[in-house]
Amino acid sequence: MEEEIRALKTRKNAVIMAHNYQPLEIQRLADIVGDSLEIAVKAKEARADLIVICGVRFMAETAKILNPGRKVILPVKDAGCPLADFLTPDLIREAKERYPDAAVVVYVNSTAEVKALADITCTSANAVRVVASLSNDTILFGPDANLAAYVQRHLPEKTIIPVPPGGHCYVHAGFTLADVEAARKMGATVVCHPECPPEIQEQADQIASTGGMVRGAAVGDESWSVFTEREMVSRLRVLYPDRVFYEKREAVCADMKRTSLADLQRALEREEYEITLSPEIMDRARQAIERMIAVGA
Ligand code: 13P
Numbered sequence: 001m002e003e004e005i006r007a008l009k010t011r012k013n014a015v016i017m018a019h020n021y022q023p024l025e026i027q028r029l030a031d032i033v034g035d036s037l038e039i040a041v042k043a044k045e046a047r048a049d050l051i052v053i054c055g056v057r058f059m060a061e062t063a064k065i066l067n068p069g070r071k072v073i074l075p076v077k078d079a080g081c082p083l084a085d086f087l088t089p090d091l092i093r094e095a096k097e098r099y100p101d102a103a104v105v106v107y108v109n110s111t112a113e114v115k116a117l118a119d120i121t122c123t124s125a126n127a128v129r130v131v132a133s134l135s136n137d138t139i140l141f142g143p144d145a146n147l148a149a150y151v152q153r154h155l156p157e158k159t160i161i162p163v164p165p166g167g168h169c170y171v172h173a174g175f176t177l178a179d180v181e182a183a184r185k186m187g188a189t190v191v192c193h194p195e196c197p198p199e200i201q202e203q204a205d206q207i208a209s210t211g212g213m214v215r216g217a218a219v220g221d222e223s224w225s226v227f228t229e230r231e232m233v234s235r236l237r238v239l240y241p242d243r244v245f246y247e248k249r250e251a252v253c254a255d256m257k258r259t260s261l262a263d264l265q266r267a268l269e270r271e272e273y274e275i276t277l278s279p280e281i282m283d284r285a286r287q288a289i290e291r292m293i294a295v296g297a
Pocket residue numbers: 020034035036037109123124125169193195208209210211
């Protein structure tokens with residue numbers, strides 16, 4: 001099936017982009033594997049006729065918004081992000097009424113409709129830099145309250161208000177202090193994603209986006225305990241076979257695991273499922289995403 005997919009990719013002049021949490025057999029076939037920011041930047045630059053995003057819906061929507069003239073497809077129609085579902089346009093409008101002077105910063109793990117209401121978006125790779133770039137003292141930040149706390153810790157001069165207060169990713173919320181203790185016993189360096197709870201962030205040796213984890217392991221210690229979705233560890237083991245990586249077996253994002261080779265083959269054959277969004281939503285969301293890209297990683 002892999003050969004078939006490669007042939008289809010050439011025939012359709014397609015580019016395949018996969019998130020670091022995608023199953024390894026999908027990552028192997030991808031032209032680009034990366035974190036949310038890396039995928040967004042590469043999707044904007046893509047010149048292929050067909051852009052295939054192996055990940056979840058918000059990633060494919062972001063690609064479409066940044067490159068509206070190309071056909072963007074998501075192989076599994078309803079692969080979503082439960083964290084993104086925490087934030088609705090109404091919640092932002094209500095918060096803006098209460099804090100009219102605040103800037104609205106929206107994590108890319110959000111719907112296009114929500115991004116359209118943001119002043120700027122951010123990813124886990126650039127959240128602190130994005131918020132620091134704003135002159136506003138008060139920032140409405142959603143939907144991840146743990147990432148909001150991370151930004152607050154780095155920028156104590158700002159007031160970061162999480163919208164909604166309890167937005168979280170169930171995969172990262174599952175890490176506990178017992179996991180930190182177990183990692184310490186194994187002598188591993190702990191790297192956690194900023195979606196992990198604040199008490200884990202405080203104990204971790206490093207906090208990084210998934211792309212940051214790839215870069216960090218290239219120069220750092222020999223043994224790592226990786227506090228994020230467990231496929232990240234599969235990727236790190238391929239990249240750095242001489243290092244030791246520990247994963248948490250239960251840390252699985254069910255939606256990320258839904259893309260199979262059969263899905264990818266069918267998606268390329270039928271060019272489905274195409275992302276379509278209203279031009280008005282795309283134009284407004286694009287301003288917020290482009291503003292983030294200008295700030296950088
Ligand atoms: P990254 O941008 O760090 O890859 O994170 C995306 C994500 O969904 C984390 O759960």
